[in-house]
Structures are given as C-alpha cells and as structure tokens.
Amino acid sequence: MIIFKKTILALTGLFICIFLVAHLGANFLLLLPHETARTCYNAYSAALRSNPFITIIAYINYLCIIFHVIYAILVTVKNNKSRNEHYEMNRSSENSSWTSQNMLLLGFLILGFIIIHMANFWYKVKILHQEDDLYQMVFDLFHEPLYLIIYVAAAIPIGLHLSHGVQSAFKTLGLYHHKYIRWIAKFSVMFAWITGLGFAIIPIVVYFR
Template sequence: MSIFFRKFIIAATGLFLCIFLIVHLSANSLLLLPEASARGLYNAYSTTLRENPLITAVSYLLYLSIIFHVIYAAIITIKNRKSKGTGYRVNHKQENSTWASQNMGFLGVFILLFIVVHLVNFWARVKLGIGESVGLDVDGNTDVYEITYTLFHNIYYVLFYILLMIPLGFHLHHGLKSAFKTLGFYHKKGLRVLAKISLVYAFVMSIGFGVIPLIVYFK
C-alpha cells in the first residue's frame, strides 16, 4: 500500500471529522441555554441521532473514519520514526516544518485518550447500557442531558476535558491545512487563506469545546 494512499485516507477522514466537530460543538452549545430549555432540546437532539436511519448510517461512517484515521496515522508515525526518527507529517516537503507537524502522532495519542474516555462516559452508557442506568426526561427521551450535566459538575472531568482541548487545537490547526495539500490543493494564495481559516477553525473548536464544560460547571 503506497504512502500516498495512506496519507489520502488520513486527509479524507480528517476532513470528515472536522465537519463532525462543527455539528458536535453546535449541539453542545445547547447546554448553555437555561436548563428548562436545554434539557428538552439536548435530549431530543440525542434521540434523533440514535433513531434516524440516515444519521445512524452517518454515525457508522464516523466510527470508521476515526478507526481508519488512527490506524493509518499510527502506521505512518511508526514508519517515519523508524526511518527518520520524526513524527508523521501529512504535509509535503516544501512546507516549513512546525512543532505540530513533527508531533501529530504525539498529539493524536492525547486526542485518542480523550475519545476513549468520552465514549465510555456517554456512548457506552446510552447505547450499550454500561454503567449506571440512564433515566428518561418528561418527554420520554433518554436523559443524556443529565449525564452531561453531572459530568460537567465533576471538576476532575472538567479539567481533563479542558486540558485535552489544547492538543486538539494544535492537531486541527496543522491537520486541516495539510489535508487539503495532501488532496492536491496547491493554489499559492489559496493556501495562505486556508492557513488562516485553519487557525480560526482550530481556535473556535478548542476554545468552544473547552469553555462549555467550564460554564456549565459554574451554572
């Protein structure tokens, strides 16, 4: 399997995950509303994600994207470390090397840790029924809001959540702009604009996800 194919898979799945993060952050923003409104909207949204066939199909695509992104990134990281002693880069040789580009694999380990903890606390409880039982709200929807609200009032989880948004920001900043280059986008002016967009995107995602649990904790 060629190195280009592996980088293509990483780039394509990475861009799909970037789109997912926008949707996910939008949903998390509901938590900032007063509880009377937030609980119903958040639980209705979660129910729609679980019961809509089309969204269910997209969710399986999401799981596969995470798996392939992790596997191929790990393969490239290991190969590069063996051959050059450096972390994987989804960019090209012409690009100036940055700390993030040299440590994407390292950053990815922290993000993977966050995903695992996140899935255990949410997905495993709601989808698999592992752990404490989840109740229903007044509308009969699974009370995912209660799970989220409880976790975001655990200072250790909140600190863990916030700290892990730092490597996420670095990973997104480099990953987004390099993904387009891997897919063949080389317009000089366009790349400069894309670099700025990547910075703004990474900032909004990391700060957005990091601030929400902090706000909920002090509500």
C-alpha cells in the first residue's frame, strides 16, 4: 500500500513539475522590455484562457496539487510510524539530509505560497474576471515590497523541495538504476536551481523596472 501511495506522490509531483516548467517559461515573457512584455504576456494569457485543452490541463493540475498534498501527508505519517517502530534499524536521521527529512514542512510552505498566489491572480482572473491587463496586475503586485519579498522567498522552499523531490520521484518509479543515480541526482539539483532562481529573478527584474 505504501508503494501505491508513493507512486501517486511521484506521478502527481512530476506532473506539477511539467506545469512549473511551462509556467516559468511563460512568465519569462515578463523579462522582455516593458511594453513588449505587456503585449506578449497579455496575448499569451488570452490565448491560454480561450483554449479548452489548456482548461482541462489546468483542472488536472489542480487535482494533482490536491492529491500530492494528501498523499504527502499519508506517506509522511506512515514513514514516521515505521521509523518509531524500527528506530534502531532505520536511523534515517543519521544518513539523510535536512531537506529529505523536512519535505512535508517545505511542501506546506509552498502550499501557503500557492494560496496567496491564487488570491493574487487566479481569483481575480478566473472568479472576478479582471483579465484585461494581466501584465499590469503582475507589475503592480511586484511593486509592493511585501509581495516582492514573499515571491522571492518562496523560491527557497520550492528549490529545496524540488532538489529532493524530483530524484525521489524517479526512484519511486523505478528509474533509479545505479548507473544513473549520479545523473538523476545532478539533474534534480540543476532543475531545482533553475526553477528556484527563475521564479526569484522575475519579481526582482519587474520591481526595478
């Protein structure tokens, strides 16, 4: 049963990673010069909203986030129980990193960020239909120092969570042959750095515009 739970955790996590890559790529449009960024970002978001395929992917993504949180809690509770039962055999605190032991905490920090983020954009666009100038909405938000700090700081738990989560997901899915261990670990850390730095740089560049 734990294998099933970990597989759901891995698959939903990897789907969210694919969303993150697409989301980061799209948000890099914000780095273009001011007026070009406005035109491109607004055109991109209008194109997304009018595409039914993207709407389906968005709903799959919401479900993945919900299941990822639920199964992360279930797997952590189960791991903690068996760690207490077999403490002497396991001793995981001696040979695993701080990140790997605090994935749930990091996940909750990210969830907190996502809730704030949804209130900032998703709620205004999807519920209040304030969708005329999304670029201006992002621009105004990142000129508020509190949100600038929140968005830049969020990159830390995101980077840490990804650096362990991606390699752990591959391991769960059985793609962790000893020949590839080093490469998968390197790929995970590189992916985490690119994603974390990417999401941190955008608000800073927009703030200083």
